[in-house]
């Protein structure tokens with residue numbers, strides 16, 4: 010290997026060329042003989058080491074010990090470096106072995122490793138190799154290059170290998186201060202204090218003998234301004250802290266201690282805010298080591314934690330994991346539970362639970378421990394809520410969260426709870442509202458269905474029977490229309506109450522909507538159980554209600570269907586009970602009907618009729634027929650009654666008796682009646698002036714607030730004089746809400762319209778109605794006329810009515826006059842007008858011209874013109 014290259018290698022290794030080691034390295038390179046790899050020991054080492062003699066050692070591999078490295082001829086400085094602590098600057102006796110050699114493996118481990126490492130490198134490269142190594146010298150860190158120079162070894166003992174090594178220690182120029190190295194970089198302040206004693210030997214003060222930069226910074230002074238200062242002179246540095254006394258006490262006790270201090274105000278470096286410092290004091294005789302730590306972050310964390318815990322609005326406890334004793338509690342827990350903090354601290358956390366929930370709570374806390382994964386584990390919510398008891402014995406429902414923590418190395422459980430009592434109540438309210446009717450608080454349709462399905466299931470299982478009763482209030486709409494909805498609502502509440510009072514506990518009543526109710530009657534022994542219940546319900550509802558001073562009379566109609574005979578499914582049963590209800594209503598209300606198989610078809614027919622009726626109005630299918638009314642004395646036509654006809658496109662002519670009640674039930678009579686009025690008045694407007702037109706008004710039309718308005722509108726539109734219009738009403742107009750209807754009648758009468766009472770004598774209190782309103786005409790029902798000759802009572806009634814008419818100055822019209830005999834007798838009794846097939850059946854408008862042509866003629870001529878029983882009439 011060329012000497013230049015070796016020098017280059019030395020320079021690369023950071024060596025100064027003018028120092029003895031470099032000189033020696035050059036010698037090593039120059040002593041390599043041609044053909045040789047290494048210079049010989051003799052040529053390099055003998056007589057050439059000079060100043061290096063104290064820094065060197067010879068190293069060999071011991072063939073006897075599998076190449077273990079041994080040292081000999083160890084210089085004093087080398088020995089000091091290789092020291093194991095046995096003596097300064099020497100290798101201890103224990104390490105010196107055969108032939109004054111030292112076994113490297115017996116040296117300090119770091120030294121042995123450095124030697125073995127550098128030798129291995131030199132062996133491998135066959136050139137000088139270097140490793141760095143350190144030693145503490147006078148409190149400073151000295152850094153050395155440890156060189157190994159391989160040499161051929163022919164003259165040495167055959168015990169050693171053929172290559173020996175000169176090991177050289179070369180110290181770096183700079184040493185590093187040990188203290189500075191150790192404490193310079195730390196953020197922690199370090200101070201060394203020396204106690205100062207008085208003559209009596211008592212420690213009275215301290216002097217700062219050393220400190221690091223961190224200490225100066227934390228104490229907010231230049232390091233130079235603190236060095237060699239007495240602590241008593243620095244009192245101003247620690248306002249409010251008697252640091253000297255604290256240190257003296259510490260020296261006196263000889264034990265370690267620590268204390269914390271807060272320094273307010275900005276620092277010299279301009280940092281704002283308080284400094285929180287922690288002083289750790291460790292005395293060793295008169296020397297005191299003080300560490301100063303900035304605990305501002307810790308304080309801030311503690312403060313934040315305190316705020317999070319103490320000021321948290323959620324009740325929280327820290328509980329000892331083992332004993333379950335409460336060790337800390339926040340304000341919210343005290344406020345919420347009513348126990349003071351002291352009370353809580355004397356409690357087992359399970360004490361807040363009801364006896365029933367204590368076991369669950371304990372099990373949960375135990376499970377929490379079992380699954381613990383350390384303080385970082387997320388808070389665990391419990392699947393179920395617990396019932397806790399407050400100090401005033403109130404039970405609250407809480408939803409807990411818990412996690413395990415280590416507080417001062419002690420395993421604790423942080424338990425917090427959310428009070429869900431109000432939420433649960435609200436949920437229960439919502440749940441109740443979802444299944445109950447808000448007005449009556451009865452179960453609603455949804456709950457009824459659910460219950461019915463459950464009851465049907467049970468009935469199937471036990472092969473039992475049950476009944477479904479569908480109920481509907483009679484005349485409820487009238488109450489709403491006449492007394493207003495608030496009264497209607499109160500009536501429904503009162504009805505619900507009566508239902509509840511009438512039912513057994515096992516019966517289940519629901520409000521399905523409006524005035525519809527339904528009842529499930531379970532465990533039936535006999536159908537009579539259901540009819541018995543229906544009877545009791547009808548009776549209960551029939552009794553008048555006193556609602557806000559109003560005597561309100563309603564009834565209830567009931568349809569009953571049985572399971573299993575009328576159906577096994579909820580839908581079928583409800584549908585069938587509903588059909589039976591429909592039947593009950595059609596049969597006169599305030600009654601009950603059992604479902605019968607044929608009802609289905611009838612209901613369907615009824616539904617079809619409803620649909621057709623609606624279409625009929627839209628398609629203008631209705632027609633008006635007119636029947637003349639004649640004055641008995643003058644024997645001349647005084648007017649016509651307009652009678653509605655419906656030629657159904659498929660079913661032919663449908664009589665009004667069949668479709669008008671349906672139109673009334675579904676409210677369609679209002680637009681139909683308006684059409685009749687408009688059409689009749691328009692027609693009559695073209696007749697001679699002395700001829701009147703009579704139009705029937707349904708009681709349902711009186712419920713329409715627009716009745717009077719409509720009549721006025723029609724009169725204006727058609728130009729018909731109001732005195733030529735006669736409105737026929739039935740007694741039922743005065744039956745319900747009579748006050749309002751009488752007012753309407755009066756308004757109409759005030760317009761100049763004539764009002765006649767139709768079908769007089771058929772109602773229960775016909776006479777009493779005469780007091781309520783001054784009718785212009787009484788129409789004697791045709792049933793009395795028909796029975797004239799057969800029943801003397803009929804004759805008596807006719808006589809009475811005509812007598813009444815005379816006294817009250819009302820006209821009397823006999824309906825249904827079919828024979829001359831009837832005409833004769835009516836005439837004799839003083840009846841003022843007649844109407845009937847004897848003169849003419851109701852005729853379409855197109856045929857009126859013919860009848861009107863005879864309008865001023867005696868009715869014998871009219872009969873001829875009408876081609877109806879003309880012979881009889883003439884006779």
Ligand SMILES: Nc1nc2c(ncn2[C@@H]2O[C@H](COP(=O)(O)O[C@H]3[C@@H](O)[C@H](n4cnc5c(=O)[nH]c(N)nc54)O[C@@H]3COP(=O)(O)O)[C@@H](O)[C@H]2O)c(=O)[nH]1
Pocket residue numbers: 636650651652653654664665666669682685705706707737767768791824825826827844845846847851
């Ligand atoms: N609200 C409305 N009611 C109306 C309207 N049109 C008719 N009606 C009412 O329908 C009921 C049946 O009416 P209708 O089938 O037309 O019967 C009327 C006459 O045809 C019938 N009549 C007349 N003379 C005789 C007779 O000699 N013998 C006999 N068997 N029947 C006869 O009487 C009915 C007239 O009744 P009334 O109104 O009481 O005078 C019926 O109650 C009609 O009121 C309508 O537009 N609106």
